[in-house]
Amino acid sequence: MSLVVTRLSQLFVRTLREDPAEAEVASHRLLVRAGYIRRQAAGIFAWLPLGLRVKARIEQIIREEMTAAGAQEVHFPALMPREPYQATGRWDEYGDLLFRLQDRKGGDYLLAPTHEEAFTLLVKDLYSSYKDLPLTIYQIQDKYRDEARPRAGLLRGREFTMKDAYSFDHTDEGLDRSYQAQRDAYERIFQRLGLEYAIVQADAGAMGGSRSEEFLHPTPVGEDTFVRSEGGYAANVEAYTTTAPEPVPFDGLPEPVVFDSPGTTTIQTLVAHANDVLEGEWTAADTLKNVVLALTHLDGTRELVVVGIPGDRDIDDKRVEVAFAPAEVEPATDADFEANPLLVRGFIGPWSATGPILGEESATGIRYLLDPRVVDGTRWITGANQADRHVHGLVAGRDFTADGFVEAATVRDGDPAPDGSGPVTLARGMEIGHVFQLGRKYAEALGLKVLDENGKLVTVTMGSYGIGVTRILAIIAELSHDEKGLIWPESVAPFDVHVVATGKGDEAFALAERLVADLESARLDVLYDDRPKVSPGVKFGDAELIGVPKLVVVGRGAADGMVELWDRRTGDREVVPFADAVARLTA
Amino acid sequence: MSLVVTRLSQLFVRTLREDPAEAEVASHRLLVRAGYIRRQAAGIFAWLPLGLRVKARIEQIIREEMTAAGAQEVHFPALMPREPYQATGRWDEYGDLLFRLQDRKGGDYLLAPTHEEAFTLLVKDLYSSYKDLPLTIYQIQDKYRDEARPRAGLLRGREFTMKDAYSFDHTDEGLDRSYQAQRDAYERIFQRLGLEYAIVQADAGAMGGSRSEEFLHPTPVGEDTFVRSEGGYAANVEAYTTTAPEPVPFDGLPEPVVFDSPGTTTIQTLVAHANDVLEGEWTAADTLKNVVLALTHLDGTRELVVVGIPGDRDIDDKRVEVAFAPAEVEPATDADFEANPLLVRGFIGPWSATGPILGEESATGIRYLLDPRVVDGTRWITGANQADRHVHGLVAGRDFTADGFVEAATVRDGDPAPDGSGPVTLARGMEIGHVFQLGRKYAEALGLKVLDENGKLVTVTMGSYGIGVTRILAIIAELSHDEKGLIWPESVAPFDVHVVATGKGDEAFALAERLVADLESARLDVLYDDRPKVSPGVKFGDAELIGVPKLVVVGRGAADGMVELWDRRTGDREVVPFADAVARLTA
Known part of the structure; x- marks a missing residue:
């Protein structure tokens, strides 16, 4: 510069x-x-x-x-x-x-x-x-x-x-x-x-x-x-990172019960149906949603995984991306489901090395990963791996276990900070x-x-x-603009001062020349709008658009040795004698 | 910085x-x-x-x-x-x-x-x-x-x-x-x-x-x-650009004579042979050398051209590159000669739209371009476009003409400047x-x-x-180095001054610290060799290699408040009091 x-x-x-x-x-x-x-x-x-x-x-x-x-x-x-x-x-x-x-x-x-x-x-x-x-x-x-x-x-x-x-x-x-x-x-x-x-x-x-x-x-x-x-x-x-709750004992819990649930392929329809046919009151938080993801590994191989998360949460794209990096993650495709008929879309339940639980036994090689909240002893309504059927009272650690845990679910206001410092927003x-x-x-x-x-x-x-x-x-x-244009902080503005000369006579321009010379001597970077035949309106519009925070208008008052200081951010304008303007700008 | x-x-x-x-x-x-x-x-x-x-x-x-x-x-x-x-x-x-x-x-x-x-x-x-x-x-x-x-x-x-x-x-x-x-x-x-x-x-x-x-x-x-x-x-x-000489009249010049010249495929052998078999004394400057170039045009098409230049000059690769730009130029290849049997290598003479002069008539489409010195009326010994035969007394403008002129020949000491300002070197x-x-x-x-x-x-x-x-x-x-290292001009040196502290005691290092502080206050860019356990020889070697033009050695004399100014370019060394050193470096 x-x-x-x-x-x-x-x-x-x-x-x-x-x-x-x-x-x-x-x-x-x-x-x-x-x-x-x-x-x-x-x-x-x-x-x-x-x-x-x-x-x-x-x-x-x-x-x-x-x-x-x-x-x-x-x-x-x-x-x-x-x-x-x-x-x-x-x-x-x-x-x-x-x-x-x-x-x-x-x-x-x-x-x-x-x-x-x-x-x-x-x-x-x-x-x-x-x-x-x-x-x-x-x-x-x-x-x-x-x-x-x-x-x-x-x-x-x-x-x-x-x-x-x-x-x-x-x-x-x-x-x-x-x-x-x-x-x-x-x-x-x-x-x-x-x-x-x-x-x-x-x-x-x-x-x-x-x-x-x-x-x-x-x-x-x-x-x-x-x-x-x-x-x-x-x-x-x-x-x-999710804070896993303490496991709860599952001795004496009733056996899981498979029930018909025709057409309930979403959590919303499942919860409504559960409240119809099961005893008790059920919400999405009582359900275990199982999502099939397709990973593409660096060597180009493609792997399907089933991820179980509480039904009141969703898969968070960015979190799974990080969780599975460097593999690329996408939802399983129609082709994936066709190639794996044991994945019964809408009714997927937990999974194990010997295949879908409750479903047909078959070593599919599909891994089953769980949200950390699904600790031993928690009970879930979830898919039965059979068309139009779900299961309730399925107990983690007793009826199914995971191949691992994964940070895949969305984070919500009120979730606990992992360092114990209270709920997060x-x-x-x-x-x-x-x-x-x-x-x-x-x-x-x-x-x-x-x-x-x-x-x-x-x-x-x-x-x-x-x-x-x-x-x-x-x-x-x-961050720094209004409807008229940019407003730079002084630390990064393209110029320290923007001087605008206006008016038809030579007086304002002559005074403006003196001003910019004085500012230059004080080692300020000055933008000087010296355009002779441009209207004040256009000049002010350009000044507001360009956004130098400190403006000086030299116009009508020039004959009396007065100039106008203009704060681009606040819009404040103040008419002051020439010498004061120089002193204040170079202070 | x-x-x-x-x-x-x-x-x-x-x-x-x-x-x-x-x-x-x-x-x-x-x-x-x-x-x-x-x-x-x-x-x-x-x-x-x-x-x-x-x-x-x-x-x-x-x-x-x-x-x-x-x-x-x-x-x-x-x-x-x-x-x-x-x-x-x-x-x-x-x-x-x-x-x-x-x-x-x-x-x-x-x-x-x-x-x-x-x-x-x-x-x-x-x-x-x-x-x-x-x-x-x-x-x-x-x-x-x-x-x-x-x-x-x-x-x-x-x-x-x-x-x-x-x-x-x-x-x-x-x-x-x-x-x-x-x-x-x-x-x-x-x-x-x-x-x-x-x-x-x-x-x-x-x-x-x-x-x-x-x-x-x-x-x-x-x-x-x-x-x-x-x-x-x-x-x-x-x-x-070559200054063409004035054309000379060719009325009354004898007819060209074809002569046998077996094996004379170079200018050197041709001149020796001409001095054997022709009357008079001949030099390379009396011969017209015809060179076949292959142009590759931007559209990929390939064109052969024959270029005639005085035998005492060569084709200048950079000049033909510019002369034929944007086409790429290379010497004709064996394949080019095989494909064009009328080009009798070693015996090529002038060329025209109807084929090689003196040779077989045939519209080959090969252009013939001449050095600007080959003006009308000049007489040449050159190829007869037949194996083992040359021609002498061939007159430019009478016996052959060109499709154009080209700046292809080397420039030599003594050639005239085109603006008439005398011979060039x-x-x-x-x-x-x-x-x-x-x-x-x-x-x-x-x-x-x-x-x-x-x-x-x-x-x-x-x-x-x-x-x-x-x-x-x-x-x-x-430009600015010697066998020991770089020597930067002050305008671009990485530092204004290179201060080297040497010696085992703390005295020299303490004085050097004062020196660099003073130089810094004077807004000089200082490199300070403060390495405590490095020998003076290594420090001086590094200083000479790095090449800051102004050096100050603070060593043995430090106890007496003396430092040594060292001019990297001249090698001059001068022991001066501390204050003088500061004054001279910041002058």
């Missing part, structure tokens, strides 16, 4: 009165309309001068905090060879998300979605002793993901700028310290950016590793759901940062070892820390 | 005593050994903290001069869709140099080697009136070319950083002004970088357009050959910048028009201006 006054008559920008057709969210709409970005392809954008200035300011804040946290900047190419990603399995694991290509000699390359492998190999190349550690290195770099549905402008693009940092330690305690240093730096970054955040436990997912936290910006339009308790627990729903947020302990997965796969204090080779333990620069820019825009 | 003292004990670097196996040139060898860059794949490098600092300083100089020249910074993605490159034909023209890939939906993309199309479309998107022009916009961005033989480290990589600027005007005069502004900025940039340069006329080549100049750094190891005259002419050999250089007038080629292909002063739609005329950032960094390293 050089400190030369930018004249709007020269600035490469064109503001649009109309919303772009493809824009779904305010940030996208306004960043395009105000001339910050332009679409090049789905999820791929060019940056105009205004956008580049905001991006540079965000990057500068991140760089300062990284330096303060002892991290050093490096830079990797976007185009990376296949081999390191092959060694860690991610060449395949990434699936369609990865842009792959070949060079003229047929060598396989990718556009890196993240650089764990490259950083690991670089450290292996340079360092060999525990004395070289701890080390945290980072880059601010353009990354690529071939999203199936790029959308919401910069919020989910296929090219995006990230700060990704990686820490290297030879002990677990060292990793904890490096992790904490990045976590603290992230807090300072978001505070300086004026971005509210919640730090929530996250599942490490396909990246492997142990401790993992996300920084979420709480907003009702966020894509991520998280839960928090008043006692301080916070976690992504994917990371929420659900909220939505947007991910703005992610810190996590990779542990030794990458170092092991790529052979990164150092000599420790005793001259023994030990595998290095790593952390990975990401902030989406372009995503943060979009979120700030999303 | 933040102003925090960098301690060598913490810096992510490892200097190497051995040259990397693959390094061919000094810059590559030293940048790797001193810990500036690391290879990731052929022609693809990662940047370590030291390298990134030098790169950032070069970019900062370029940014300042671009801003001073009125150019505005934007940023395009590296990943670009096929369509605009298809519209201008470059999707195909680039051939194997282009990294191409597909997204998950089968859409075609490329990694941009340059962004003319994207800039053109962006201006079309934003602007519609001559009032918006002139406009010059630029980016500093990572580009990709799939070089057949990436080599010499950063000098010819497959990923490289470029500053590419594009100007937009609605008149030719405007383009001239925009071109001159960038050309002037380039001169200032190279002056600030301390890089000697020659500005030479260049052929616009595949890019189309009119005026085109290259900035070459003159060096015997350069890949480009250029010519210059004392009178101020300078051109790339590809752009050199050949020199070698490395391209460090390129400015050229694209004209209306891209604007026409992509429909970029604006309304002119009369309300008429006119096609915009463009210029394109490139500097290779990473290439310049390598060239500076190539």
Whole structure:
């Protein structure tokens, strides 16, 4: 950023009165309309001068905090060879998300979605002793993901700028310290950016590793759901773990009874029917819903599993995705049911190694997994694995057992926090940062070892820390706007001050020139609307759209040496003498 | 770059005593050994903290001069869709140099080697009136070319950083002004970088357009050959144009005579034979050498042409490449000769629409092109298009004519400059910048028009201006080193001062700490070798390898408040009092 006054008559920008057709969210709409970005392809954008200035300011804040946290900047190419990603399995694991290509000699390359492998190999190349550690290195770099549905402008693009940092330690305690240093730096970054955040436990997912936290910006339009308790627990729903109740004794419980239940293929119809034909009052919570999922494993094999959850909950797509990762999960298809006639759709019950309970005996190889709430001694109304028949009084641990438990069911307001800190409530947020302990997965796969204090080779333990620069820019825009346009926080505004000269005579323009010269001398970045034949209305409209928070209008009062200070956020306007304006803006 | 003292004990670097196996040139060898860059794949490098600092300083100089020249910074993605490159034909023209890939939906993309199309479309998107022009916009961005033989480290990589600027005007005069502004900025940039340069006329080549100049750094190891005259002419050999001599009258010249010349398939054997069997003294300059070239046109068709040049010159591969662009040129193959028996290898003479002169009449469709020196009235010894026979006294314009002229022959010391400024001499250089007038080629292909002063739609005329950032960094390293390591010019050095503390006691380290604190207060970027148990020899070796031009050694003299200033370039060392050192370094 050089400190030369930018004249709007020269600035490469064109503001649009109309919303772009493809824009779904305010940030996208306004960043395009105000001339910050332009679409090049789905999820791929060019940056105009205004956008580049905001991006540079965000990057500068991140760089300062990284330096303060002892991290050093490096830079990797976007185009990376296949081999390191092959060694860690991610060449395949990434699936369609990865842009792959070949060079003229047929060598396989990718556009890196993240650089764990490259950083690991670089450290292996340079360092060999525990004395070289701890080390945290980072880059601010353009990354690529071939999203199936790029959308919401910069919020989910296929090219995006990230700060990704990686820490290297030879002990677990060292990793904890490096992790904490990045976590603290992230807090300072978001505070300086004026971005509210919640730090929530996250599942490490396909990246492997142990401790993992996300920084979420709480907003009702966020894509991520998280839960928090008043006692301080916070976690992504994917990371929420169900607290299993104590098992109850089942001695003396009556035997299960199969009953006819024609057409009751939904929980709703089943409950209604149960209340008709069985004694007692029944709700969905008394039923056990069995859902068939199809897993596609990394080696391409397809496996069906039956998952049993309380009937008052649903399968949570994100939670099963994490639970079964790296396999891909989808509902069983018609073809799956046709190929497995023992799966009687609508009437599926518990399952075992010898086939469906109560149904025909047959070793199908289909695993049966249960929600952790289905503890021994609980009694259920559930499918009898026969068409138009259910069973009631089926007791877990006596009449059926599972091959394992799985976190597959939805989380609800009021569910207990796993740390005992009380009931949780659900909220939505947007991910703005992610810190996590990779542990030794990458170092092991790529052979990164150092000599420790005793001259023994030990595998290095790593952390990975990401902030989406372009995503943060979009979120700030999303948060800071009104119906007229953008309203940037001062810390990231493209300019410190926007000076608007209006009126027909030369007086206002002459005074405005003096003002911008004074502001420039005070090392402020100034946008000066010097356009001679543009109406005040158009100039004000552009100023409101562009969103520099501090405005000065030099117009009618210029003859008397007066200018108008205008606060874009509050809308407050105040006429003050020229010298006061300079003093207040440069204070 | 933040102003925090960098301690060598913490810096992510490892200097190497051995040259990397693959390094061919000094810059590559030293940048790797001193810990500036690391290879990731052929022609693809990662940047370590030291390298990134030098790169950032070069970019900062370029940014300042671009801003001073009125150019505005934007940023395009590296990943670009096929369509605009298809519209201008470059999707195909680039051939194997282009990294191409597909997204998950089968859409075609490329990694941009340059962004003319994207800039053109962006201006079309934003602007519609001559009032918006002139406009010059630029980016500093990572580009990709799939070089057949990436080599010499950063000098010819497959990923490289470029500053590419594009100007937009609605008149030719405007383009001239925009071109001159960038050309002037380039001169200032190279002056600030301390890089000697020659500005030479260049052929616009595949890019189309009119005026085109290259900035070459003159060096015997350069890949480009250029010519210059004392009178101020300078051109790339590809752009050199031959001055045709005046035609001479051929009335009364004797008829050509065919003579036997068995086995004389080279100019050398032909001249020896001619001096044996013909009257007079003959040299290679009296012979006309006819060379068969095979052109592969963009549509894939293959065409043979015969090119006649004076026998004392050779075909210049780069000049024919430009002369026949965008067709690809190679020597005719054995298969070509077999398929065209009228081409009698070793005895080929001039050619015409009705077949080889003196040979069998046959409309072969093979074009005959001549060097511009073969003007009417010149007499030649040349092939008779029959095995073992040549002809002498064959007169251009009387006995044969050409289908056209072509700049195919080598240029030599002493050839006349086309502008009449005297004889030229050949020199070698490395391209460090390129400015050229694209004209209306891209604007026409992509429909970029604006309304002119009369309300008429006119096609915009463009210029394109490139500097290779990473290439310049390598060239500076190539120029500025000795056998011990790098020696950076102050303008781009990774640090302003490198402070080395030596000795066993605490005194030197304590004084060094005071020194770096004072230098930091003066806003200097300091590298401080604070490593406690490293020998002075290793520290000095590292300092010489890393190449910060100003060094301070704080050692034995510390007890007396003395430090040693060390000029890395000259090797001069001077012991001075602490306060003087601070004063001189911060002067």
